[in-house]
Amino acid sequence: MFIKMIIKDLKLVFQDKEYLLIVILMPIVLSSILSFALQSAFQSTYQIDQFKIGVVKEYTVEENYEIPFMGNIDIDRDVLESANGDNIFFDNFLDQEEIQEIMSYEILTYDQGIQKIKDNKISALVVLDENFSKDIFLNFVSPFRKAMNIRVIKNESKSITSNITYDIISGFNTRMNQMIISKNVLIELAAENDLLSSINDIESRLTTFNDSLENYEVIVDEKGIENKKTIDSKSYYSAAMLAMFLLFVAGNSSTLLLDEKRSMTYDRMIVSGISKSEILMGKYITIFLLVLLESSVMIGYSTYILKVQWGSLAKLLFVVLAAGITVASFGLMISIITFNNNNRKLTVLLNSVIFQILAALGGSFIPVEALPWIMQKLRYVPFNGVILKLLLNTMQGLSLHESFFEFALLGLNTLLFLSISYLLIRKEGKHAKGH
């Protein structure tokens, strides 16, 4: 009889082909979308397509600039020609191949640039003020320090590329500041120590310095923690979507009891001698089997199509079974609440907001490591977060012993859900007797 009841419940679920399609197919679609959408963001060698910026030149380039208090000093013409800001910023910096590979630029007026930001056509607008070219010249050629500012107007809709622009321009500033400061410190110390006459060959020294900077290589040797596999986007989102959709399996099963009540089959089963606990056990096993079905489809799809490596099959099976027991307990608990309340409000609230929140807290949307500390602590509060952690542990090759804490948490959750279910059933029983 008991087995027949489970078969009947499964038949009811499988009869609604559209519903089944939604529950089984959509997680597959969603995990595929997410895996591909965030594939590049899950690589440390993140590549961004070349983007465009605007540059506003508010200055005009003159052939020669007057240097205050130094009118009589004879300076090399070549130095004068090459030391202006326009040459340095464009020829020696923005036009470099390495920079061009990252971003291209166009010269715009201020108004054109603002309009292009509004139209989302450029990532940022770099504004070089009316004295830029002259001030760079003065800073390089004279012993005076002329304070100057470069404005970077960011396009907030392109936050990543506008920040990259800022970093690149900031890099230019750093290099310029180092060169100018080195000249100023040299002149200052030479003057203080009567060594002005001995300074020579600064230009060639600066060139050597520049070359040494360009030829120096910083290698960052990136690796994961020993014995732990790094998770890529496909693996992460396959596990994350599975953990999230197990919540929906429970949520969508929450009306199983209510449907029996509304179609009067619940009363008929009771009068035919089937006990309440048998009916509940039937629902429990139905939800458990649905969890196994959902997990098998998701794991199968991600293994063969997305080429996700889930780790040891035995450990994975153990995790899925443990997850199934907890999800079925949760499903049973909300089925009883829905049954007792005789409406679907709880199901609506669960599916519409609460599950989204639990999914977000558990790390199904964004990996919790990238979130504020409070979110990292909260990952273990919802059981789907624990299931996700267990799936990730399996992928990373951790032993069952190393996942003891997570298994214990799942056990506690199961115990809690079953206890609440028991209390609710007893309460409903007393209520029914009262009537």
Next chain:
Amino acid sequence: MLRAIKMQMIKLKHQYKIILAMMGLTILMIFLFSGGQGGDYQEKIGIVNQSDAEITENFINSLRQSQQYDYVVATEKEAIEKLEASEMVAMIKIPVTFKEDLLLKDEITISLTSIKSDISMSLLENEIKESINLVRSSESIIHLIDKSLKHEVKLDVIRENYDKHWLYKKPLSISEETINNNQVRNNLNHSIIGFIILFVSYSIVYGIADLLEDIDLRTWHRMIVSPLGKNRLILANSLVSFFTGFIQIILVFIISDFLFNANFSENIFQVSIVAALYVFSLMGIATFVISTVNSFKQMDALTPIVLTSMAMLGGCLWPLEIVNSKILLFLANLTPHKWAVSGLKKIMISQFSLEDIILELSVLGIIGLVFYLVGLYRINKKVYY
């Protein structure tokens, strides 16, 4: 018609607790995801310093200027333990030969152990490279000056002078601005906008889906044979859902403004226009979805999946800039979430006017209108059993 609206209002009276719960949870989520009121969360990076050279301090200090990460000096054992507990996201190991590698060789290798492999690790790598280059170039400059002064001035004096200039006398500065000369805000606003757009969508769609409950309970069949007719019933349902959704979204914006200083009230008129069109577009989509499903149960299974996918595609949870796939970026254009987030961001962060977001407003209006009309047509044609 008024009677149909009244009926919907009476139903609403029974559901106000759910609506309030949804709003409360939305605000809670915004609070949690934006890291409390500060929104200034920095990922922790462990520094394991194996070198005893003084210059490593300059490197560590340079790293600590970072606004992106919080660098903490730790022993290797501590750092690995924290990595395994996800309390740190990465660990940098400064080698014993740091000084020699930096000053005498042509390359240096820094070991970076991380628990993840994503865009933030790429940014971290760049930050390490920049800091090393800064320390190395500063040191090279000091030696260059020393050589130029024929070693007549003590190295410490040169260094002291150089540091003084670097700290207080930098000739070039750089300023970052947004389009209206505002100081650049942190990503608090983006999180708030994304989460509000995501979470209010459920209550709006579920509000309209009430109609399916009537179909399931057969009250729909009785109502459509009354003088009210299908169109009036749907219209009444849509109107009530629209206003409920609109009031809800505006309230969430106002409360968020109060709690997180999110700059909504300054632009409340423009925000209201975008919100109204977003609610309208969702109402259209909900009507279309209702016309395709046969029961509340199907709708209930479909709605979270459709809305969550749309929110993810539309950039509610992360900026669309990190998505490279052209197909997915095209699909994002079909979601109202993308246009609502874009419109609200432009108004609240960049202080654009309504004229500047005419594209966003038009697309939201078109999505709503097309889906609503198609949905209405299909419901009229459909026979419910």
